[in-house]
Amino acid sequence: MPPNITALNTTRARTYVFRLPLFTRVVILAIVGFWLAGLQSIVDIQQWGALIPDEMGLATLYRMNTFPFIHLNIFHAVMNILALTPLMERFEAEYGTLNCLALFFGPLTTIPAFLYVGLEKFVFGNNVAVMGASMWVFLLLGVEAVKTYKVNPNFVIGTYSIPTWTTPIGVLFAMAVLVPSSSFWGHAAGLVVGYGAGLGYVKFLAPPEKILRWIEGKLNLLGRLPHYVSIDQKTYGRFGVLPSNNTPAVASPGVALGLVGSTQRLGP
Numbered sequence: 229m230p231p232n233i234t235a236l237n238t239t240r241a242r243t244y245v246f247r248l249p250l251f252t253r254v255v256i257l258a259i260v261g262f263w264l265a266g267l268q269s270i271v272d273i274q275q276w277g278a279l280i281p282d283e284m285g286l287a288t289l290y291r292m293n294t295f296p297f298i299h300l301n302i303f304h305a306v307m308n309i310l311a312l313t314p315l316m317e318r319f320e321a322e323y324g325t326l327n328c329l330a331l332f333f334g335p336l337t338t339i340p341a342f343l344y345v346g347l348e349k350f351v352f353g354n355n356v357a358v359m360g361a362s363m364w365v366f367l368l369l370g371v372e373a374v375k376t377y378k379v380n381p382n383f384v385i386g387t388y389s390i391p392t393w394t395t396p397i398g399v400l401f402a403m404a405v406l407v408p409s410s411s412f413w414g415h416a417a418g419l420v421v422g423y424g425a426g427l428g429y430v431k432f433l434a435p436p437e438k439i440l441r442w443i444e445g446k447l448n449l450l451g452r453l454p455h456y457v458s459i460d461q462k463t464y465g466r467f468g469v470l471p472s473n474n475t476p477a478v479a480s481p482g483v484a485l486g487l488v489g490s491t492q493r494l495g496p
Contacts, residue, residue, distance in 0.1 A: 248317055249320045250320075250454070250457065251316070251328040251329055252320050255297075255312070255361075259299065260305070262277070262298050262299070263302060277290075277291060277295055279291050279292065279341055279359065280357040293337055296337060296359075296363060298360070300360070308360055308361040309361070315368035315369065316328075320457055324457050324458055325453075325457045326449070331434065335430055335433040336364075336425065339421050339433075340418045340421045341363075344417040352413075356411065362414075366400065367425070368422060369419065370396055370418070370420070371422045371425055373392060374422075374426025376393070376395075440459050441459055444459060
């Protein structure tokens with residue numbers, strides 16, 4: 229590859245990384261941090277934070293929020309970071325940092341986690357633990373598929389017209405074949421919630437935007453936090469750039485929640 233093209237690609241990659249919004253950055257750092265924490269031998273981080281059906285109880289509900297950050301090894305973590313980053317960055321740019329915080333530490337993680345635990349315990353009678361951020365990857369793929377379907381319902385392969393919303397299902401089965409150690413049902417739970425969220429069926433679980441706007445203003449999050457994305461994208465812009473005095477304030481639409489044995493990993 230010519231040196232000028234290499235330099236251009238490096239510059240683009242650096243610019244992309246520097247422009248990542250706040251919540252996406254925090255998620256990436258948390259995944260790396262938990263992997264580093266798992267290198268020590270005093271506490272078994274995987275055992276502590278994985279989603280293990282038989283270990284679920286009132287005292288261990290934290291697992292529903294910790295398992296996406298914990299990975300089996302560095303390869304597992306890196307692959308999930310590469311897959312998750314563009315999807316999470318796009319979601320945060322559209323709905324705002326505070327919404328992402330509330331949703332991904334709330335219904336967009338706990339609902340698929342409950343679905344998976346329910347399937348494992350009460351349908352299959354298994355106790356297969358899962359960990360990894362690829363449940364979020366499939367959830368966000370579901371959201372994106374619904375959005376794409378509304379604009380472009382079908383794509384054509386040869387003489388076949390295929391609905392665009394089915395694309396993540398193909399990815400789901402391809403992942404199961406190519407990486408048999410991954411959790412099919414963990415990924416499927418994320419995808420189902422993603423479809424439901426994209427269609428707006430879990431919209432009532434979203435935090436009221438009025439409250440989120442009040443928090444933003446009260447804490448001056450736009451002024452204090454670098455790379456913070458305002459809820460009111462049309463008013464403040466992607467990174468909270470205030471409009472001019474001549475620009476009318478336009479509220480963004482409500483959050484359209486458009487929403488991966490021995491230990492199985494979620495993702496590659």
